[in-house]
Amino acid sequence: MFVKSFCCALSGIHAVSVAVEVNISPGIGMFLVGLPDNAVRESQERIRAAFENSHYKMSGRKVVVNLSPADLRKEGSAYDLAIAMAILGATGQLEAERLDRSMILGELSLDGSVLPIKGALPAALEARDQGFERLILPQENAREAAVVEGIDVYGIRSLREAVSVLQGTSDLCPTRIDLKQEFETRQTQFDCDFSEVKGQFQAKRALEIAAAGGHNVLMIGPPGSGKTMLARRMPTIVPPMTLEEALETTKIHSVAGKLGHQTGLLTTRPFRAPHHLASQVSLIGGGSTPQPGEISLAHNGILFLDELPEFGRNLLETLRQPMENKSVLVSRSRYAVEYPANFMLIAAMNPCPCGYYNHPTKACVCPPGAVYKYLNRISGPLLDRIDLQIEVTPVSLDELQDQQPPESSATIRRRVMAAREIQTRRLAGSGIHTNAMMNSRQMQTFCALDAASSRLLREAMERLELSARAYDRILKVARTIADLAGRPKIEPSHIAEAIRYRSLDRSNWGAH
Numbered sequence: 394m395f396v397k398s399f400c401c402a403l404s405g406i407h408a409v410s411v412a413v414e415v416n417i418s419p420g421i422g423m424f425l426v427g428l429p430d431n432a433v434r435e436s437q438e439r440i441r442a443a444f445e446n447s448h449y450k451m452s453g454r455k456v457v458v459n460l461s462p463a464d465l466r467k468e469g470s471a472y473d474l475a476i477a478m479a480i481l482g483a484t485g486q487l488e489a490e491r492l493d494r495s496m497i498l499g500e501l502s503l504d505g506s507v508l509p510i511k512g513a514l515p516a517a518l519e520a521r522d523q524g525f526e527r528l529i530l531p532q533e534n535a536r537e538a539a540v541v542e543g544i545d546v547y548g549i550r551s552l553r554e555a556v557s558v559l560q561g562t563s564d565l566c567p568t569r570i571d572l573k574q575e576f577e578t579r580q581t582q583f584d585c586d587f588s589e590v591k592g593q594f595q596a597k598r599a600l601e602i603a604a605a606g607g608h609n610v611l612m613i614g615p616p617g618s619g620k621t622m623l624a625r626r627m628p629t630i631v632p633p634m635t636l637e638e639a640l641e642t643t644k645i646h647s648v649a650g651k652l653g654h655q656t657g658l659l660t661t662r663p664f665r666a667p668h669h670l671a672s673q674v675s676l677i678g679g680g681s682t683p684q685p686g687e688i689s690l691a692h693n694g695i696l697f698l699d700e701l702p703e704f705g706r707n708l709l710e711t712l713r714q715p716m717e718n719k720s721v722l723v724s725r726s727r728y729a730v731e732y733p734a735n736f737m738l739i740a741a742m743n744p745c746p747c748g749y750y751n752h753p754t755k756a757c758v759c760p761p762g763a764v765y766k767y768l769n770r771i772s773g774p775l776l777d778r779i780d781l782q783i784e785v786t787p788v789s790l791d792e793l794q795d796q797q798p799p800e801s802s803a804t805i806r807r808r809v810m811a812a813r814e815i816q817t818r819r820l821a822g823s824g825i826h827t828n829a830m831m832n833s834r835q836m837q838t839f840c841a842l843d844a845a846s847s848r849l850l851r852e853a854m855e856r857l858e859l860s861a862r863a864y865d866r867i868l869k870v871a872r873t874i875a876d877l878a879g880r881p882k883i884e885p886s887h888i889a890e891a892i893r894y895r896s897l898d899r900s901n902w903g904a905h
Contacts, residue, residue, distance in 0.1 A: 394484075396479050397479065399413065399495065399496045400413060400496060401496060401512075401519050403468075403648055405648075405683075405730040406641075406645050406732060408516045408519035409519065411467065411472070413459075414459040414460075415476070416459075417456055420454060421455055422455055423455075425437065425460070427458075427459045427463040428463060429467045430469075432469050433467050433468070435470075436473045436501070439470075440477045443473075443477065443504070444505075444552075446503065446504045447552045451480070466728070470500035471510040478555065479492065487560065491561075495529055496525045497530070499531050499555070500531075505552040506552075507550060509531045510530065513538040514541070514640070520544055521541055521542075521544040527546070528544055528547070529555055530546070531548065532548035533548070535547070535548025539567075540572055540657050540658045547568070548565075570657050572657075582660075583628065585626050585629065587626050587630065587801060587802045588800065589799075590626065591788055592792035593623060595783065596612065596619070596783055597800075599783045599894055601805050601809060602781065602894075604627065604809045606812070606828040606829050606873030606876070607827030607829040608869070609778060610738070610739050611897070612624070613743075613897070614741075614743070614785030615744065615749050617787065619785060624699075625666075626802065627737075628695060629806065630806045632806070642662075642694070643658050646659060646663070648684070649684055651690065663690060663693070663694035663695070664695045665696050665697065666699060667696075669700050669703040671687065671708070673708055676688060676708060677711050677721055678721060678730075679725060683725075688721060692734055694737070695737050698739075700742060701741065702770035706772065712738075716778045718734075719733065746759050746767055750764050751784065768897065780894075781866075782894060782895055782898070813826070815879075829869060839872060842868075842883055845885045846887075849889060850864075850868075850888050857892070859892075866891075867888065870891040871888050872887075875887045
């Protein structure tokens with residue numbers, strides 16, 4: 394007898410429908426075809442044990458299972474439940490026609506219970522788009538999948554429970570969540586706030602500009618000056634995600650298996666901080682079974698690289714193309730997948746190996762040339778992609794004891810959102826939304842300078858010996874500063890402030 398059920402395979406951050414075809418004929422044994430990996434091949438032993446412990450019968454004849462399309466590689470254990478349902482239908486223990494309108498996913502334990510899977514959200518989107526009426530998957534993944542409207546999501550705990558849902562004898566109700574409430578109420582839930590940061594007015598101003606224009610930032614300062622503390626509060630001032638951004642970000646984390654069992658939708662922008670000993674695969678993505686890397690997990694959010702020069706030079710160079718293209722294509726002999734990687738880079742570093750170059754009270758003990766050599770661990774092309782370079786100095790005792798409450802993240806965020814709204818209107822129809830993403834043609838249109846501003850920038854370039862690559866960065870940052878001030882045109886004061894954020898472009902920086 395021939396019976397078909399349905400599940401899906403993951404390709405990048407998207408799901409592809411897979412038909413599980415089961416045919417039972419005279420003979421013995423169970424055969425899996427359709428490019429299954431080892432985890433899929435081992436499903437037959439899990440299914441046999443689950444049948445026995447759930448009081449179902451395995452066919453004593455030849456069972457051939459084909460996973461179609463046969464040229465798409467199938468990886469993982471999420472196919473167990475769909476294969477089991479098709480076998481039950483082929484052996485008459487389940488009405489086969491009930492399988493036509495359902496997509497089924499889940500890993501089977503030997504006792505018949507169902508274990509959670511990766512990629513529930515992409516699976517739900519694919520099931521809805523393909524016209525399925527219901528999605529049956531593990532209970533732990535139900536809230537994640539239920540954010541997709543237009544399909545009934547059933548979270549089940551066991552093989553027997555899945556059968557009862559398909560037969561219509563279960564009292565289990567589809568999982569429902571209020572997506573609007575889920576999305577809106579959790580957007581402002583943060584564990585930290587800029588009101589907790591004493592002093593650091595220039596650094597906080599630079600981070601506000603970065604958040605408003607989508608600019609990348611490099612903070613340089615001695616140990617204990619607050620670089621990491623400032624970076625970790627960056628998600629509290631960037632504009633909240635749109636629903637579309639939240640769904641895309643959740644898909645990436647779902648595919649990577651990074652969502653908690655009680656999480657339906659990621660509502661705050663991700664903040665990823667990989668260690669400087671991270672491998673290239675963990676940062677960029679890939680592996681024997683393709684997985685998104687840290688730059689994709691930071692999509693629509695922030696990638697924080699602490700101790701930037703301690704990252705391998707080759708590792709840092711791999712960031713250049715994703716920072717430019719906002720995506721990364723991982724190609725291997727067996728696959729090629731593309732992951733989105735539109736992140737804001739926040740990097741931090743000590744100014745020298747000992748950490749105290751330019752410190753107000755402690756002397757640097759590094760030998761001559763060490764500062765310049767330390768900075769050269771970061772290539773010019775990578776620095777070229779970082780708009781703001783700021784020096785973070787230690788907070789004084791008077792600032793620490795100041796009883797005046799610092800400005801809150803909510804207050805800063807309102808100014809950032811107002812500036813982003815200006816940019817959205819200005820760049821409407823161009824496919825970009827922030828000043829940092831402007832190309833040369835757009836800069837000529839929106840960053841035109843009057844005579845006074847042009848003269849100031851020329852004098853700064855010559856007197857401070859700024860590099861040529863600093864020119865465009867200064868203009869983009871100045872445009873953002875003008876937006877924060879609500880000014881239609883860039884003024885000399887905006888240029889002057891933007892110049893202050895190009896510390897490393899000064900030819901005498903690092904001279905020891």
